[in-house]
Amino acid sequence: MPFASVYPLVTARAVAREFTYEVEEGVGVGAIVRVPFGRSRARGIVTAIVDAPPPGVDARPIEAVIGEIPPTLVQLALWLADYYGSTPARALALVAPETPKRRKEQAPPAERQSLSGEAEPLQLSPPQIAAVERIVNGQGNYLLYGATGSGKTEVYLQAIASMLERGFGAIVLVPEIALAPQTVGRVRARFGENVAILHSGLTDAERRDERERIASGEARIVVGARSAIFAPVRGLGLIVVDEEHDPSYKQDSDPRYDARTVAAKRAALEGAVAVYGSATPRPESWAALERLDLGGRLGADLPPVRVIDLRREAGYPLSAPLLNELRKVAERRGKAILLLNRRGIAPALHCRACGTTIRCPNCDVALVLHGDVSLRCHHCGHTTDSPSNCPACGSPDLARLGAGTQKLERELARELPELELIRLDADAVAKPEQLAIALQRFRETDGVVLLGTQMVAKGHHFSGVELAAVIDADTGLSMPDFRAEERTFQLITQLAGRSGRDAPGRVLVQTFQPDARPIAHAARHDVGRFLTEELERRKALDYPPYAHLVRIVVSGPEIEPVVRALEELKAGISGAELLGPAALLRLRGKHRAQLVAKTEHPRRIASQAARLLSAAAPAMRKAKLTAVVDVDPQSL
Numbered sequence: 001m002p003f004a005s006v007y008p009l010v011t012a013r014a015v016a017r018e019f020t021y022e023v024e025e026g027v028g029v030g031a032i033v034r035v036p037f038g039r040s041r042a043r044g045i046v047t048a049i050v051d052a053p054p055p056g057v058d059a060r061p062i063e064a065v066i067g068e069i070p071p072t073l074v075q076l077a078l079w080l081a082d083y084y085g086s087t088p089a090r091a092l093a094l095v096a097p098e099t100p101k102r103r104k105e106q107a108p109p110a111e112r113q114s115l116s117g118e119a120e121p122l123q124l125s126p127p128q129i130a131a132v133e134r135i136v137n138g139q140g141n142y143l144l145y146g147a148t149g150s151g152k153t154e155v156y157l158q159a160i161a162s163m164l165e166r167g168f169g170a171i172v173l174v175p176e177i178a179l180a181p182q183t184v185g186r187v188r189a190r191f192g193e194n195v196a197i198l199h200s201g202l203t204d205a206e207r208r209d210e211r212e213r214i215a216s217g218e219a220r221i222v223v224g225a226r227s228a229i230f231a232p233v234r235g236l237g238l239i240v241v242d243e244e245h246d247p248s249y250k251q252d253s254d255p256r257y258d259a260r261t262v263a264a265k266r267a268a269l270e271g272a273v274a275v276y277g278s279a280t281p282r283p284e285s286w287a288a289l290e291r292l293d294l295g296g297r298l299g300a301d302l303p304p305v306r307v308i309d310l311r312r313e314a315g316y317p318l319s320a321p322l323l324n325e326l327r328k329v330a331e332r333r334g335k336a337i338l339l340l341n342r343r344g345i346a347p348a349l350h351c352r353a354c355g356t357t358i359r360c361p362n363c364d365v366a367l368v369l370h371g372d373v374s375l376r377c378h379h380c381g382h383t384t385d386s387p388s389n390c391p392a393c394g395s396p397d398l399a400r401l402g403a404g405t406q407k408l409e410r411e412l413a414r415e416l417p418e419l420e421l422i423r424l425d426a427d428a429v430a431k432p433e434q435l436a437i438a439l440q441r442f443r444e445t446d447g448v449v450l451l452g453t454q455m456v457a458k459g460h461h462f463s464g465v466e467l468a469a470v471i472d473a474d475t476g477l478s479m480p481d482f483r484a485e486e487r488t489f490q491l492i493t494q495l496a497g498r499s500g501r502d503a504p505g506r507v508l509v510q511t512f513q514p515d516a517r518p519i520a521h522a523a524r525h526d527v528g529r530f531l532t533e534e535l536e537r538r539k540a541l542d543y544p545p546y547a548h549l550v551r552i553v554v555s556g557p558e559i560e561p562v563v564r565a566l567e568e569l570k571a572g573i574s575g576a577e578l579l580g581p582a583a584l585l586r587l588r589g590k591h592r593a594q595l596v597a598k599t600e601h602p603r604r605i606a607s608q609a610a611r612l613l614s615a616a617a618p619a620m621r622k623a624k625l626t627a628v629v630d631v632d633p634q635s636l
């Protein structure tokens with residue numbers, strides 16, 4: 001009998017190692033097995049087949065083989081655990097997620113996404129032909145760069161078709177299924193039952209059915225958000241990462257993987273091609289990838305952008321020029337999209353008498369006024385009634401600072417009652433169904449405004465949008481993060497791309513900093529210039545892509561032990577430039593601080609940190625400290 005190295009899928013770091021079991025002939029790497037484990041049982045993955053157990057080990061037989069994943073996914077998971085400093089068990093659980101047993105009573109099949117695209121391939125333009133050729137005959141990673149509406153999706157579709165003809169499968173990653181109904185619809189319209197769709201709204205039974213269709217080869221194309229990168233597609237030929245600039249590709253809980261990096265690794269392991277598509281690529285991709293350039297929009301120009309200087313125009317959130325444009329939309333019964341990246345009525349309540357701003361008791365942030373009656377913390381969810389008097393001095397003179405989406409909605413209703421308003425933010429559309437209904441309603445209605453947070457700027461393709469406006473382009477710029485400028489540029493450019501796709505469009509950007517680089521370049525649609533300058537800045541500061549970052553955050557009930565733990569860590573880490581410890585905002589009652597390493601060897605730094613942290617674990621437990629190591633963090 002052969003023996004197998006098995007990683008039990010248990011989360012405890014203490015047993016994060018392989019165990020040897022006896023298996024029957026024919027069981028191979030990638031088998032999902034049920035094994036006796038201690039006094040109970042565990043699910044596990046076979047990572048190697050060996051002739052004999054290690055000396056002194058009395059290997060028990062496995063109980064059963066209950067499934068199978070492609071061996072390359074085992075390799076991918078072990079690499080991921082190492083690179084992101086997680087455990088193999090947690091990484092393997094990503095590629096072999098637990099699916100419940102088939103129950104007698106099956107859930108009704110999920111309603112299929114509507115089919116909103118052309119079933120027949122379009123006649124490609126010369127740059128599209130060149131891009132498809134390069135992708136299907138190439139190897140490695142490509143950046144597919146082109147304005148919104150330049151034909152990127154058609155390139156994906158024809159590259160996939162060509163891969164299918166040659167017997168290969170494909171994975172298409174989108175930031176969020178609910179925000180990408182058109183892209184999903186177009187893939188389905190072109191490839192029908194050959195497509196499996198993985199999204200968070202699936203029931204367990206539906207998810208298992210989709211995984212089975214993928215594993216059996218019935219569905220050769222998988223569309224999904226970041227975790228779809230682990231789909232058990234066999235003979236993978238192509239990975240498409242649509243809207244590659246989107247921060248949601250990074251998972252913010254352990255394992256803190258970035259699906260874009262994982263896509264490149266999986267493509268390399270399987271000899272597949274990875275294509276990263278965007279109108280506003282990341283500086284990282286711009287610098288590193290071979291670029292396939294589609295140029296401007298097909299059949300239309302990008303809309304002119306007018307910057308409104310709020311230092312000179314009164315009326316925030318609705319300046320006079322913006323109201324003017326909105327009146328024209330109302331007269332013509334057109335459509336407009338307004339972006340304000342803040343929820344609620346007012347981002348802060350401020351006492352005019354004593355200057356107090358009402359803060360969350362658990363976090364170092366102001367409470368946000370929602371619906372006039374309640375104050376909410378956007379970090380921890382703490383909610384309280386809105387006071388009528390200042391809690392510090394008793395004055396009734398409380399000012400509402402700034403504006404959120406609810407206030408914008410209210411002002412619009414007052415100024416332009418003839419326009420229908422559809423609000424899109426986490427309060428208004430808590431569930432994916434509500435989101436789908438809102439997007440559908442906007443599509444079908446005339447004389448309508450879609451207003452909301454960054455959700456409104458995602459890859460929607462609406463026809464008939466004649467006005468897009470950013471209410472407050474400065475919101476993101478003030479963030480203490482080296483990606484603040486990149487994010488602001490992407491948000492404005494992406495929003496501008498929603499307008500004028502099939503009719504003349506206009507874009508307004510309201511700002512207090514009209515000369516800020518991301519705003520000025522976005523107003524000219526000058527992506528290349530912005531990225532070139534941004535890369536120069538990154539190089540001067542030694543930020544990604546010129547170095548990797550590893551971020552270590554420690555949190556605890558008092559600030560001193562938190563900082564001391566990070567000082568000790570700092571003393572023990574070598575081979576990297578270390579920034580900090582720097583205190584962060586208090587969150588959920590916990591004091592926090594971070595150490596940021598700039599390095600060419602993120603795995604080495606992460607594993608040094610992990611070793612030091614595990615040596616310090618008993619002391620840290622005593623002081624109630626917790627630590628998180630984040631490799632290639634997306635925000636600081």
Ligand code: ADP
Pocket residue numbers: 122123124125128146147148149150151152153154155298
């Ligand atoms: P992107 O993904 O870059 O936003 P799309 O692929 O959605 O661009 O293309 C924009 C629009 O142009 C879509 O309506 C699409 O059907 C159409 N289109 C794409 N390629 C062609 C082509 N070669 N000829 C005609 N229309 C095209």
Ligand code: ZN
Pocket residue numbers: 351352353354355356390391392393394395
């Ligand atoms: Zn006061």
Ligand code: ZN
Pocket residue numbers: 360361362363377378379380381382588
């Ligand atoms: Zn809070």
